[in-house]
Structure formats: structure tokens, C-alpha cells
Amino acid sequence: MRILVVEDEPTLCEQLAAGVREAGYAVDVARNGLDAHFMGDAEPFDAVVLDLGLPQMDGLTVLKKWRAAGRVMPVLILTARDNWHEKVAGIDAGADDYLTKPFHMEELLARLRALIRRAGGHASAELVCGPLTLDTRSNRVTVAGRALALTSHEYRVLAYLMHHPGEAVSRSDLVEHIYAQDFDRDSNTVEVFIGRLRKKLPPGLIETVRGMGYRLVSPQ
Amino acid sequence: MIPATLRGSLRFRLLLGTLFWIAASLVVAAWGLGNLFRQHVESQFHAQLKTHLDQLTAQLALDDAGRPTLATSLSDPRFNRPLGGLYWQIDRLAGTGAPAAPAVMRSRSLWDQVLRVPADTPATGDVHQHRIVGPDGAMLGMVERSVTINAQRLRLIVGADENLMREPVTRFNEELWLALGLLGLGLALAALVQVFVGLAPLRKLRDALGRVRSGETQRMEGDFPVEIMPLVGEFNTVLAQNADVVERARTQAGNLAHALKTPLSVLANAAAGTDDALARLVASQVESARKQVDYHLSRAQAAATARLPGVRTGVGPVVDGLLRAMRRIHAERNLDLRVRPIPANLAFRGEEQDLQEMLGNLLDNACKWAAGRVEIGAGIEDDRLVIRVDDDGKGIVAAQRQATLRRGVRADEQVPGSGLGLAIVDDLARMYGGAIVLADSPLGGLQAILTLPAVP
Numbered sequence: 257m258r259i260l261v262v263e264d265e266p267t268l269c270e271q272l273a274a275g276v277r278e279a280g281y282a283v284d285v286a287r288n289g290l291d292a293h294f295m296g297d298a299e300p301f302d303a304v305v306l307d308l309g310l311p312q313m314d315g316l317t318v319l320k321k322w323r324a325a326g327r328v329m330p331v332l333i334l335t336a337r338d339n340w341h342e343k344v345a346g347i348d349a350g351a352d353d354y355l356t357k358p359f360h361m362e363e364l365l366a367r368l369r370a371l372i373r374r375a376g377g378h379a380s381a382e383l384v385c386g387p388l389t390l391d392t393r394s395n396r397v398t399v400a401g402r403a404l405a406l407t408s409h410e411y412r413v414l415a416y417l418m419h420h421p422g423e424a425v426s427r428s429d430l431v432e433h434i435y436a437q438d439f440d441r442d443s444n445t446v447e448v449f450i451g452r453l454r455k456k457l458p459p460g461l462i463e464t465v466r467g468m469g470y471r472l473v474s475p476q
Numbered sequence: 477m478i479p480a481t482l483r484g485s486l487r488f489r490l491l492l493g494t495l496f497w498i499a500a501s502l503v504v505a506a507w508g509l510g511n512l513f514r515q516h517v518e519s520q521f522h523a524q525l526k527t528h529l530d531q532l533t534a535q536l537a538l539d540d541a542g543r544p545t546l547a548t549s550l551s552d553p554r555f556n557r558p559l560g561g562l563y564w565q566i567d568r569l570a571g572t573g574a575p576a577a578p579a580v581m582r583s584r585s586l587w588d589q590v591l592r593v594p595a596d597t598p599a600t601g602d603v604h605q606h607r608i609v610g611p612d613g614a615m616l617g618m619v620e621r622s623v624t625i626n627a628q629r630l631r632l633i634v635g636a637d638e639n640l641m642r643e644p645v646t647r648f649n650e651e652l653w654l655a656l657g658l659l660g661l662g663l664a665l666a667a668l669v670q671v672f673v674g675l676a677p678l679r680k681l682r683d684a685l686g687r688v689r690s691g692e693t694q695r696m697e698g699d700f701p702v703e704i705m706p707l708v709g710e711f712n713t714v715l716a717q718n719a720d721v722v723e724r725a726r727t728q729a730g731n732l733a734h735a736l737k738t739p740l741s742v743l744a745n746a747a748a749g750t751d752d753a754l755a756r757l758v759a760s761q762v763e764s765a766r767k768q769v770d771y772h773l774s775r776a777q778a779a780a781t782a783r784l785p786g787v788r789t790g791v792g793p794v795v796d797g798l799l800r801a802m803r804r805i806h807a808e809r810n811l812d813l814r815v816r817p818i819p820a821n822l823a824f825r826g827e828e829q830d831l832q833e834m835l836g837n838l839l840d841n842a843c844k845w846a847a848g849r850v851e852i853g854a855g856i857e858d859d860r861l862v863i864r865v866d867d868d869g870k871g872i873v874a875a876q877r878q879a880t881l882r883r884g885v886r887a888d889e890q891v892p893g894s895g896l897g898l899a900i901v902d903d904l905a906r907m908y909g910g911a912i913v914l915a916d917s918p919l920g921g922l923q924a925i926l927t928l929p930a931v932p
Contacts, residue, residue: 340836
């Protein structure tokens with residue numbers, strides 16, 4: 257899962273990025289409206305945390321441009337102005353939820369999880385696929401009730417597959433959703449992560465789709 | 477005394493002034509015309525007397541016995557009618573030749589009377605005028621001249637009843653007053669119409685102002701006379717400036733919020749990383765600062781707004797916008813959010829942002845507490861806008877309802893929220909002269925009843 261964090265205040269931006277990264281997501285950061293618009297338009301993010309008061313292009317405009325261009329990723333807006341006028345304007349511009357500053361990091365993460373889950377059509381905080389269970393609140397994966405030890409990249413690959421069960425996910429898709437933009441990407445590493453996951457998981461859960469990529473299948 | 481209400485009336489003042497001048501001009505005109513006519517009649521009267529005197533003089537002769545006689549009688553028949561009002565008489569004056577004798581000859585009209593003429597001896601050729609008492613006691617206008625024929629000095633006198641001249645003057649005056657009276661009445665009516673027609677734009681001005689006051693229009697609209705147009709323009713400028721000031725105040729309040737809250741976020745997040753006494757202190761103080769900022773900003777914004785005239789907000793669109801937001805924000809809860817039909821022209825007399833703030837908080841509360849259903853309805857009751865928000869949650873016990881409207885008090889600490897929502901609604905409603913009341917809902921939970929000024 258890859259998240260775009262847009263905030264112009266440097267300290268808050270770092271805190272946000274650190275908090276979201278700690279929760280197991282790949283994080284990209286934009287410090288102004290123009291960068292944010294460009295990145296959101298070019299990269300496939302799974303969710304965006306968007307501050308409204310931005311230099312160069314304000315957050316609402318960025319959001320409207322994304323929506324006009326058909327970008328449908330869930331967007332959580334951060335606003336200092338705690339009034340319904342602004343909230344309604346934000347929702348009407350295409351936001352999925354809002355959070356008023358100052359906020360608790362736990363609440364922001366909870367809202368973010370809910371947004372990503374809703375976007376994938378999942379009703380519960382726990383994603384289940386056969387014997388696999390992913391608790392999005394604690395980032396814990398269990399196999400038939402037994403906790404699974406995963407590195408952060410392994411977790412991201414598996415989490416992305418579990419958000420899209422039964423779908424063929426291409427290698428480049430995985431790369432785009434597990435790495436931040438500034439990370440040194442190499443699609444061969446995806447094969448390494450898949451290989452390690454197959455060893456840790458019951459056999460047959462991750463299929464290779466020839467010429468396409470991978471698919472998470474439930475044995476039932 | 478003129479009652480104060482009339483003294484203060486522009487119409488009354490204009491009418492009073494106009495009527496006074498009409499009356500004064502008519503009186504002066506009547507007096508002047510009457511005088512002119514009287515003088516004219518008088519001079520004609522005397523001219524006629526003089527003509528008769530000339531005729532008498534021309535007909536005067538002495539008979540063989542030396543007594544005065546008339547060659548032919550005078551032409552005016554009134555000289556022959558007894559006491560007919562027109563008289564002549566010839567006196568012999570003392571002096572040369574014969575002894576003085578009054579009325580040696582006189583008109584038939586004098587009958588047996590003699591005109592008693594003041595002693596006067598006008599020089600030959602002069603004509604003198606006198607007023608004397610006539611035979612029947614009436615005043616006579618009289619002219620006399622003296623002539624000398626064969627050494628006899630004779631005084632020729634012609635007199636006429638002054639009533640002969642008064643009669644046309646009286647008749648003229650009667651008709652004059654009647655005519656001027658009618659003219660005055662017509663002018664007064666015209667003045668009345670002029671004042672009412674001329675001041676009609678003032679009434680229009682008042683109506684236009686009333687529409688601004690009631691929130692029907694934002695500025696004064698309509699065509700006004702050139703004398704009033706600058707006033708309307710100035711007033712509209714003041715209205716626009718007011719709106720501008722309010723908008724600036726809002727923007728500044730918003731900017732202040734932004735400027736304060738971003739550092740507060742940084743502080744809160746920094747403190748959240750550790751769990752010592754300092755971190756806890758920072759966290760609690762940040763929360764307290766945030767509440768203070770929210771509360772006072774919302775009040776400052778509302779205070780600026782409540783005094784702005786001519787603002788109206790349609791209720792329907794605000795409710796629709798908020799419901800869109802609620803459906804998105806509370807999507808997790810799968811609530812059944814319903815609106816009872818809202819009349820299309822239903823409007824709140826106040827700022828859109830304030831209505832959004834009040835309804836937003838009420839709806840948000842209802843969505844947080846509802847078990848599955850929230851309903852909102854709005855309408856006019858007793859000329860007030862009444863909005864009801866219902867939920868099917870567990871409600872608030874009657875004893876606690878009043879307390880939840882107070883600042884910072886929450887009925888339950890488990891559902892996220894600042895606890896300020898209802899207090900802000902209460903404050904805003906009061907600023908608009910409205911109220912928020914909590915009651916039992918027919919849905920089983922809480923019903924919030926918001927009463928606000930409506931646009932008629």
C-alpha cells in the first residue's frame with residue numbers, strides 16, 4: 257500500500273510521513289500543491305493525506321483536478337478550519353474523509369485504513385483469504401491463527417495482494433505500490449519477496465499468472 | 477397645536493406650506509382685484525355725474541324774467557322719477573344782482589326735497605366733489621360747479637345715490653370670492669396630488685430598505701428619481717463594505733486558525749512519541765488550546781455576521797450539501813439518512829456558513845449516536861424557521877440535556893468529538909435570536925429542535 261502525504265509545514269510533514277511509514281505503508285511526500293498534483297496524477301497511490309492550505313496550488317484545487325482527471329484514490333483531507341462549510345466544500349470536491357488539526361496520529365491512521373478498506377470494497381478491518389487473516393489495525397498477518405513474521409516489504413506485497421484477492425496483479429503494479437518514488441526500484445526484488453512469501457505461506461496461495469504477474473487465491 | 481406625528485411628516489409640511497401660500501395669494505388677489513374694480517366703478521360714477529353736470533350746464537338759460545330755465549329737460553329718465561337716486565338742483569348764490577336762494581330749479585326726482593350742499597363757492601369753471609345726505613337719507617355722491625349768467629351767479633349741482641355704484645361692486649366681489657374660492661380648492665387638490673405623487677419614491681425607498689432588512693435582497697434595487705439615486709448608491713456601497721468587512725474577518729479568523737493549528741499538530745505529534753509527564757502535559761494543553769481556538773473563532777465569525785442585513789440562505793441546498801458530506805464521512809456506519817420534504821423557497825435570515833455550522837454539528841451528532849436512522853425536516857412554524865434533526869440512538873436523559881449545551885461538556889466520552897458541537901450551535905442560534913432545544917424523538921433517540929429567523 258502506497259500513500260501520498262501532502263503537507264507544507266516541514267516538521268508536521270516529517271511526523272506524518274514517519275507515522276504512516278511506521279504503520280506499514282510506502283510513503284511519498286509532496287510539500288506544495290503543484291508537486292502534489294503532478295505526483296497524484298502520475299503515480300498509482302492507494303490513498304492520499306492532503307492538507308488544504310498549500311503553497312502554489314491549494315488543496316481543494318489539487319483534489320478537484322485529480323477527480324476531473326479520473327483519479328479515484330481515496331483522499332483524506334487535513335484542515336485547520338474546523339467548520340462545516342469547509343468540510344462540505346472538501347467532500348463536494350471529492351474528498352472521502354476529513355480530519356481537523358491538531359489530530360492524533362492514531363486517528364489519522366484509523367481513518368486511512370478505513371478509506372483503503374472501503375476503496376477495496378472490504379467491510380471489515382480484518383481481511384480474510386482462506387487460512388490467511390490480515391488485521392489492518394495492527395498490521396498482523398496470521399495463518400490459521402498463527403502469527404506470521406514478515407519484513408516490511410514482504411508485508412506490503414502480501415497486504416496489496418490481500419486487498420485485491422483473486423485478481424491478477426502485475427509485477428510493475430506491485431513495484432508501484434510497495435515502493436515510494438525515491439526508492440531504488442528493481443522489479444526483480446519483487447520476485448525475491450514473492451519467493452520468500454511462498455516459503456512462509458501454505459503452498460498454492462500465490463499463483464503465477466504467465467505474462468501477467470501474481471494472483472492470491474483462496475483454496476476454497 | 478400640531479400633533480408630533482404630523483409635525484414630523486414631510487407630506488404635512490409640504491402641504492401646509494403650499495396651502496398657506498395658496499390662501500395668502502388668493503386673499504391678496506381678491507383684495508387687489510376688488511379694490512381695482514371699486515376704483516374703476518367710482519371713477520366711472522363720477523365721470524357720469526360730470527357728464528350730467530355738463531349737460532345741465534349746456535341746457536341752462538335765463539328766461540325773459542331773468543329766472544334760470546333749461547332749454548330741454550335732461551335725457552336720463554331717472555331725473556324724472558321721484559327719489560329715483562339721480563338728482564340735479566340749481567342754487568342762486570349771493571352776490572351780484574339777485575339775492576341768494578337755494579334750489580331755484582331742481583329735478584323732478586327731488587320732489588319737494590332740497591339737496592343740502594355745504595357752503596362752497598367754486599371758482600368759475602371748477603368742478604367740486606362732495607358727499608352729502610340725500611333726500612331719502614342715503615349718501616349721495618355730488619358734483620357742483622358755479623356759472624355766471626347775466627350777472628347771476630348760479631350753482632349747478634348733480635348728485636347720485638352712491639348705492640348705484642356700490643351695487644355692482646358688491647356683485648363683483650361676490651362673484652370674485654366664489655371664483656377665487658373654487659380656484660383655491662382646485663389648487664389645494666393639485667398640491668395634495670403633487671405631494672403624494674412627488675413623495676411616492678420615498679415610499680418605494682422604504683419598501684426597498686424593508687426588503688434588504690428582511691433578507692429578501694442583498695442590496696437596494698429599483699429605479700429611483702435622480703435626487704434619491706445617490707442615496708441608494710451610497711447605501712448599497714455601505715452594505716457592500718459591511719459584507720466585505722465580514723468576509724475579511726472570516727478569512728482572517730480562518731487564517732489565524734490555520735496558523736495556530738499547524739504548530740499545535742506538530743506539538744501534539746511530537747508529544748505522542750513519548751510517554752512522560754511533559755508529553756502528557758503538552759498533549760492536554762494542545763487539546764485545551766484547540767478547543768479554545770475553535771470556540772472563540774466560531775463566536776468571532778458569528779458575531780461579525782449576525783449584524784449583517786440582507787442575507788438569506790436557502791435551507792434546502794445547505795441540507796443537501798451536508799447530507800452528501802454525512803453519507804461520505806459516516807459511510808462506515810451504513811446509516812439510513814432521510815430528509816422530510818423541504819419547501820423550495822424556505823430560507824434562513826443569516827449567513828450560509830452559520831447555518832451549515834449549526835446543522836452540520838446537529839447532523840454529525842445524530843449520525844454519531846444513531847443506531848441506524850437519522851431524519852431531518854424543516855418548515856415554518858409561527859413565522860420562524862424550525863429545523864428538527866431526529867435519530868434513533870439512545871438519546872440523552874432529560875436531566876443532562878441542558879448540560880450538554882454548555883461548553884465542553886459531553887454526554888459520553890467514547891464517541892470521538894470535541895464536545896463543543898452543541899455549545900457552538902447554542903451560541904450561534906442565540907446570536908440570531910433563535911434557540912436549540914433537545915427533546916425525545918419519535919424515532920426513539922434524541923430530537924434537536926433548532927429555531928431560527930426565517931425570511932418571510
